[in-house]
Amino acid sequence: MSADDKKEIEKLRQEIRQHDILYYVEDRPKISDREYDRLMQKLIDWEKEHPGEIPADSPTQRVGGKVSERFAAIAHKTAMLSLDNTYNLDEFRDFHSRVVKGLNKGEPEESQVAENEIEYVVELKIDGLGVNLTYENGLFVQGATRGDGVTGEDITANLRTIRSIPLNVPTAKEDFNFFEVRGEVYLDRKAFLKINQERKAEGLAEFANPRNAAAGTLRLLDPAITAKRPLDIFVYSVGFMDRMPFKTHFEAMQKLKSLGFRVNPENFLCRNFEETFQLIESWREKKETLPYEMDGLVVKVNDLGYQKKLASTARHPRWAVAYKYEAEQVVTEVEDIICQVGRTGSITPVALLRPVLVSGSTVSRATLHNEDEIKRKDVRVGDTVVIEKAGEVIPKVVRVANEAGKSRGQPFKMPENCPECETELFRPEGEVAWRCVNWACPAQMKERLLHFASRKAMDIDHLGPAVLDQLVDGGKVRHFSDLYILKMEDLVGLERLAEKSAQNLIDSIEKSKSAGLTRLLHALGIRHVGQRAGSILAQNFHSIDKLQKASFEDLEQVNEIGPIMAESLRAFFDQEVNQQEIDHLREQGVVLVEESKETGNRLEGKQFVLTGTLKDFSRDQAKEKILSLGGRVTSSVSTKTDYVVAGADPGSKRDKALKLGVEILDEEKFKALLAG
Ligand code: IVH
Numbered sequence: 001m002s003a004d005d006k007k008e009i010e011k012l013r014q015e016i017r018q019h020d021i022l023y024y025v026e027d028r029p030k031i032s033d034r035e036y037d038r039l040m041q042k043l044i045d046w047e048k049e050h051p052g053e054i055p056a057d058s059p060t061q062r063v064g065g066k067v068s069e070r071f072a073a074i075a076h077k078t079a080m081l082s083l084d085n086t087y088n089l090d091e092f093r094d095f096h097s098r099v100v101k102g103l104n105k106g107e108p109e110e111s112q113v114a115e116n117e118i119e120y121v122v123e124l125k126i127d128g129l130g131v132n133l134t135y136e137n138g139l140f141v142q143g144a145t146r147g148d149g150v151t152g153e154d155i156t157a158n159l160r161t162i163r164s165i166p167l168n169v170p171t172a173k174e175d176f177n178f179f180e181v182r183g184e185v186y187l188d189r190k191a192f193l194k195i196n197q198e199r200k201a202e203g204l205a206e207f208a209n210p211r212n213a214a215a216g217t218l219r220l221l222d223p224a225i226t227a228k229r230p231l232d233i234f235v236y237s238v239g240f241m242d243r244m245p246f247k248t249h250f251e252a253m254q255k256l257k258s259l260g261f262r263v264n265p266e267n268f269l270c271r272n273f274e275e276t277f278q279l280i281e282s283w284r285e286k287k288e289t290l291p292y293e294m295d296g297l298v299v300k301v302n303d304l305g306y307q308k309k310l311a312s313t314a315r316h317p318r319w320a321v322a323y324k325y326e327a328e329q330v331v332t333e334v335e336d337i338i339c340q341v342g343r344t345g346s347i348t349p350v351a352l353l354r355p356v357l358v359s360g361s362t363v364s365r366a367t368l369h370n371e372d373e374i375k376r377k378d379v380r381v382g383d384t385v386v387i388e389k390a391g392e393v394i395p396k397v398v399r400v401a402n403e404a405g406k407s408r409g410q411p412f413k414m415p416e417n418c419p420e421c422e423t424e425l426f427r428p429e430g431e432v433a434w435r436c437v438n439w440a441c442p443a444q445m446k447e448r449l450l451h452f453a454s455r456k457a458m459d460i461d462h463l464g465p466a467v468l469d470q471l472v473d474g475g476k477v478r479h480f481s482d483l484y485i486l487k488m489e490d491l492v493g494l495e496r497l498a499e500k501s502a503q504n505l506i507d508s509i510e511k512s513k514s515a516g517l518t519r520l521l522h523a524l525g526i527r528h529v530g531q532r533a534g535s536i537l538a539q540n541f542h543s544i545d546k547l548q549k550a551s552f553e554d555l556e557q558v559n560e561i562g563p564i565m566a567e568s569l570r571a572f573f574d575q576e577v578n579q580q581e582i583d584h585l586r587e588q589g590v591v592l593v594e595e596s597k598e599t600g601n602r603l604e605g606k607q608f609v610l611t612g613t614l615k616d617f618s619r620d621q622a623k624e625k626i627l628s629l630g631g632r633v634t635s636s637v638s639t640k641t642d643y644v645v646a647g648a649d650p651g652s653k654r655d656k657a658l659k660l661g662v663e664i665l666d667e668e669k670f671k672a673l674l675a676g
Contacts, residue, residue: 127184155219328389383409463508471486636653
């Protein structure tokens with residue numbers, strides 16, 4: 001071949017490479033598929049005429065590899081670490097604190113990094129397979145799986161079939177001769193469904209998820225089959241580089257992008273912790289709209305100098321962390337199954353567990369919900385189980401995960417009698433829970449009293465379960481009103497209650513007498529009557545006497561009080577024990593009235609959503625203020641929402657409000673609205 005021919009053919013190859021980048025990486029083709037095929041055919045014909053001279057980086061050589069028997073092992077130049085996980089704001093804040101601490105360790109005062117000055121890059125954690133791509137003099141020479149992080153497998157031939165992996169990056173030579181790029185190979189949802197449809201038609205086992213399908217495809221021994229499946233890649237970091245000309249991770253990613261690598265367009269540089277967390281929250285719902293699956297986010301310290309200083313543990317970098325939206329799951333053992341009696345007498349089976357750490361706290365019990373659930377999951381004492389906990393939620397048993405062949409105990413049977421008072425249990429038709437119908441059941445009594453004393457109800461400090469147990473078991477307290485006749489001598493001598501705390505408890509009980517009707521109605525624990533209903537009833541009836549006299553119809557006429565609540569209120573006030581109890585409370589000086597608030601129902605009919613942290617109110621306080629002015633508080637933003645009150649770190653609810661055009665109040669505006 002003449003020198004001119006050689007030049008010409010190389011020009012054609014370069015032209016096709018550019019079209020590959022436009023089509024596979026940037027998703028903006030400049031020519032039609034037909035034109036592209038024509039160029040490719042021209043190259044194929046040309047190369048056929050000169051068989052000895054086809055370079056490995058020619059666009060025709062993507063499916064060049066032979067079928068192999070197995071993959072060779074490859075030791076990674078630098079370990080491919082995995083990431084530590086976080087599941088909520090607290091855990092993520094802990095990560096940030098460790099970063100700040102790590103960076104400031106041993107630094108003099110003047111060069112300390114301020115907490116709100118650390119930049120983070122937030123990236124999608126693509127759910128696929130990590131790979132390492134090695135380039136020498138601009139040529140793609142080797143591709144490996146992550147393997148165990150130290151040693152992977154040589155899957156170069158299969159990776160070459162991925163059109164968005166450049167086989168030659170000529171311009172890179174100007175900056176570095178040898179470099180590694182790391183990324184995640186994946187299949188999008190559509191491709192996954194299609195592969196499974198085909199497998200089903202052929203009578204083959206379907207892949208459980210896109211990640212497994214991608215893994216299976218990457219490890220096929222015949223690259224010609226791999227080439228038929230639309231694997232793709234997002235690159236997410238630089239591995240080894242013989243010269244490192246970048247100061248930040250974000251800069252390095254932009255360079256890779258300009259070299260023709262496929263970098264995820266959703267990667268985002270955040271200036272500080274607040275921005276980072278806001279961005280994280282905004283992905284919670286958005287993630288479903290992606291054409292591929294993501295397994296949370298990855299947050300990385302942007303400054304490469306900082307990354308170096310923070311370094312890594314044996315397994316994880318200290319400068320990066322994954323953020324996952326789903327609940328964390330761990331495995332443990334069921335030591336016993338007990339039944340707990342709730343405040344309304346409902347029986348909840350609870351698994352007592354070998355204690356394990358989940359989402360940052362030690363868990364030793366998890367709910368099994370009810371009889372049907374426990375039967376469905378067939379959980380037995382001695383079983384190995386998967387449990388999960390999401391944020392504040394009570395931990396739950398997800399499923400049994402016994403090793404094959406493990407011998408098991410007997411299937412669980414619901415008790416026939418109340419574990420506390422022996423009363424025969426009863427399961428009302430259409431309900432899932434068994435109930436103890438004995439109003440005087442000590443377990444129910446304790447739960448009712450705990451609820452009565454809780455912060456959102458009568459707010460009695462120092463009356464925890466340990467003290468209550470002793471008071472109920474010792475026969476000193478059976479009814480709410482009994483609390484108000486307690487004297488110091490009833491309390492001294494109780495375990496875990498010092499004299500000072502006893503006095504505090506007495507003071508706290510005294511103070512609760514003037515909590516007001518709204519709180520009292522909530523505290524009484526009438527079925528279906530919560531904080532909001534308590535407030536509505538107090539605003540409408542002003543005294544418990546009037547409320548007690550209200551008929552079902554009177555009650556039902558009140559805005560927002562439906563027939564179920566009306567019936568429940570009537571049932572409560574019709575019981576003689578309850579009437580007596582109210583009389584006793586009155587005798588003890590508990591306030592049973594509520595003046596009509598001067599401010600009236602200024603926020604009547606207004607719906608609020610609270611998000612973020614307010615400086616001068618807790619969530620509960622803000623909620624109470626709104627309720628007391630006739631407004632209501634809901635948890636999610638919709639077109640019905642009138643105001644979103646956004647404190648610090650407001651999260652996705654604020655974004656949604658912006659989208660729906662709902663008015664957003666900062667703390668100052670919120671205060672102004674409350675003040676009228
Ligand atoms: S950074 C040391 N960035 O998640 C830094 N990893 O558990 C570790 N992954 O094996 C990798 N998307 O295969 C990083 N944007 C991303 C990622 C990502 C997916 C995978 C990767 C890694 C695993 C870490």
